[in-house]
Amino acid sequence: GMQRATNVTYQAHHVSRNKRGQVVGTRGGFRGCTVWLTGLSGAGKTTVSMALEEYLVCHGIPCYTLDGDNIRQGLNKNLGFSPEDREENVRRIAEVAKLFADAGLVCITSFISPYTQDRNNARQIHEGASLPFFEVFVDAPLHVCEQRDVKGLYKKARAGEIK
Helix, strand or coil, rough: CCCCCCCCCCCCCCHHHHHHHHCCCCCCCCCCCEEEEEEECCHHHHHHHHHHHHHHCCCCCCCCEEEEEHHHCCCCCCCCCHHHHHHHHHHHCCCCCHHHHHCCEEEEEEEECCCCCHHHHHHHHHCCCCCCCCEEEECHHHHHHHHHHCCHHHHHCCCCCCC
């Protein structure tokens, strides 16, 4: 397996979250948190997350959206779609979201993340750092998602090309 470094020591920040929150211009002190959007492909996660980001920024609340497709083109471009890679995809996203939240931003994530265990792990990563984590299921009927079929996944599934 992968060799792990044993000489790694966590370095504590010299600046408090509240102090950081003031600098990023957050009204009312520290507001860092993660809003974790989950749902079927085509449910509207990206649409909702980008609209929420725009709304918050227009109201002076710093935030950033981590979107599944964008992350897979950069940070997670070395990951495939095996169960292990999907789990690692969500774990990395949760760790990055935690960093954004810790910096005082509202981090909005937009990922299918279908497995309860993976979402619970993401929540635990935030809870372990005393950061708020809000899980939001973007609920769209299957037939609507299939009509949209943004990525052609439903067509492939019906053709038996994917499980």
